[in-house]
Amino acid sequence: MEVLTEPFHYAFMQRAFVAALAVGVLCSTMGTYVILRKLSFIGDGIAHASFAGIVIAYLRGANFYIGAGVVAVLTAVGIGFVHRRGRISLDTTIGVLFTGMFALGVYLMSQQRSYAIDLQSFLFGDILAVQPEDLWLILALSVVVAIAVIVLFRGLLYTTFDPVVAQASGIASPAYEYALLVMLALTIVISLQAVGIVLVAALLVTPAAAAYQLTSRFAPMMALASLFGAACTVGGLYLSYYVRASSGATIVLLATLLFFASMGAKYLLRATARAA
Amino acid sequence: MVARDLTVRYEDFAALVDATLTVRYGEALGVVGPNGSGKSTLLKTIAGLLQPSSGSLSVLGSPPLKLPPGVTAYVPQVEAVDWSFPATVWDVVAMGRFARLHFWQRFGAQDREVVRRALEVVKMSALAGRHIASLSGGQQQRAFVARAIAQEPRLLLLDEPTTGVDAATEEALRRIVRELVAGGLPVVMATHDLDRVNEWFDRLLVLDRRVLALGTPDEVVASGTYAAIREHTHTHGHLRHDHEPHAAHAAHPEILR
Incomplete structure (x- = not known):
């Protein structure tokens, strides 16, 4: 028993678990929209773009979350705008914007004499380094995004399923798309410290994709996705403590395993249904 | 619903030119015409999905985008x-x-x-x-x-709902439309199916980017425009614009309020 509770003895581990829980639930809830709107590439894009914000914030001595947040939201809105105005497909728009912003971050950093920023921790995350003030910010932004999901629930569902008919019925599909992109940007910024730029996309996609295998209605898919997300982040963090591996990588590996287990479960369920 | 001189363009192409028409309470208006005649464009514009480049359009007295949510179903x-x-x-x-x-x-x-x-x-x-x-x-x-x-809704727009459905579903849809219309709902429906227009619609709009005719199915059939459309629709060709719009029907829109 002592062995199992051991990680909770440390304050930094307690903070890490709370942050992991928030990030897991939030990412996979938003992941439901990401999967159903086929926006997987966007999570990756916004995360990479926010790197420029992190570097700018560092150089100016500003808060990491503010720098990353401003750049992430601007990139998200920019993606929506260019996509609607230009005759360019969404994945091309994202491809152009995110590589450009990431390069800007690398460029600014390369001008510094020393690599004072721990690049590794931004790319792969360091949830154990979450400070008390970080945790409050993570929780506050999580609440903001969660409230937005509740308030916009029906509109987001309708415009995700059938944007054209929703629009004709008087539900402003473009406004919902922008709102979703901003919510997604905030979610990604919150998650950066936990799983890092490279792996945040996995957390947005994988738990929701696993839930998609096992459900046939929207609300249950979202509920199961958030459960999976929480299980992966909390379980992954726990596991990483014992196997002494990177928390971000362990979390994502666990999510990947869960996805394949869901696929297997789906086929098993189908086979037993056919046999019955 | 009232449209006056409604023109809708995609880039340089005018999909719908100077269309003037009305839809009254408790009436089913059928919109017929060959492929590419602007039927879908007309419905999408009424639904507020496309912006008219000129002319005016009002649904229950407001432009489509100013309507409260839920008025138009598409x-x-x-x-x-x-x-x-x-x-x-x-x-x-x-x-x-x-x-x-x-x-x-x-x-x-x-x-x-x-x-x-x-x-x-x-x-x-x-x-x-x-x-x-x-x-x-x-x-x-x-x-x-x-x-x-x-x-x-207060206005129902159906774009070729009978395409690709079996005869039983088609008949079921026809009965649904007639029931809704009997309940006072105005319905605008684009259709490819030119048989039985009398059983479906109260009035018929013949469209080939311009309004060629607007009237009861009998009037439209009598005008001869319908036969031309019918012929062209069946050969999937496009009408040449040598027909003058039927001014008698098109010039006097009635106000729906």
């Missing part, structure tokens, strides 16, 4: 939805209520009752719990019509 020609979306027939029809509900309002007993009745009207009650991917083409079409009915 059933597109091809539903470009993801059929593997996690939703049952019930879920899809329930979406029809969403435009009518503010975020603080719960999806209540009354909403469920409206959805239940809409499913009954299209004879889909037994399939309410089915996933949408397991429906036939006709069932999918009826589910989307039920969603439009559940919206309790």
Whole structure:
């Protein structure tokens, strides 16, 4: 028993678990929209773009979350705008914007004499380094995004399923798309410290994709996705403590395993249904 | 619904030119014309999905985009939805209520009752719990019509709802449309099917980017425009613009209020 509770003895581990829980639930809830709107590439894009914000914030001595947040939201809105105005497909728009912003971050950093920023921790995350003030910010932004999901629930569902008919019925599909992109940007910024730029996309996609295998209605898919997300982040963090591996990588590996287990479960369920 | 000199362009191409028409309460207006004649463009413009480049359009006295949510229900020609979306027939029809509900309002007993009745009207009650991917083409079409009915719209727009459905579904749809119209709902429906227009519609609009004729099916048939369209539609050709619009019908729009 002592062995199992051991990680909770440390304050930094307690903070890490709370942050992991928030990030897991939030990412996979938003992941439901990401999967159903086929926006997987966007999570990756916004995360990479926010790197420029992190570097700018560092150089100016500003808060990491503010720098990353401003750049992430601007990139998200920019993606929506260019996509609607230009005759360019969404994945091309994202491809152009995110590589450009990431390069800007690398460029600014390369001008510094020393690599004072721990690049590794931004790319792969360091949830154990979450400070008390970080945790409050993570929780506050999580609440903001969660409230937005509740308030916009029906509109987001309708415009995700059938944007054209929703629009004709008087539900402003473009406004919902922008709102979703901003919510997604905030979610990604919150998650950066936990799983890092490279792996945040996995957390947005994988738990929701696993839930998609096992459900046939929207609300249950979202509920199961958030459960999976929480299980992966909390379980992954726990596991990483014992196997002494990177928390971000362990979390994502666990999510990947869960996805394949869901696929297997789906086929098993189908086979037993056919046999019955 | 009133349209005056309505012109809609895609880039440089005018898909609809100077269309003037009205739709009255409790009337089914059929829109016929060859492929590319602007039928879908007209419906999308009325639905507020396309902006007119000139002319005026009002639905219940307002431009489409100024209307409160829920007024216009639109059933597109091809539903470009993801059929593997996690939703049952019930879920899809329930979406029809969403435009009518503010975020603080719960999806209540009354909403469920409206959805239940809409499913009954299209004879889909037994399939309410089915996933949408397991429906036939006709069932999918009826589910989307039920969603439009559940919206309790003041104007219903149907874009070729009978394309690709079997004869039984087509007859079911015709009966649904006639029932809704009898209840006072104005319906505008684009169709390829030129048989039985008398049984479907109160008035007929013949369109080939311009309004060629507008009147009761009998009047339109008598005008000869219809025969030309019929011939061209069946050979899938495009009409040449050597027909003058029927000024007698087109020039005197009646106001719907």
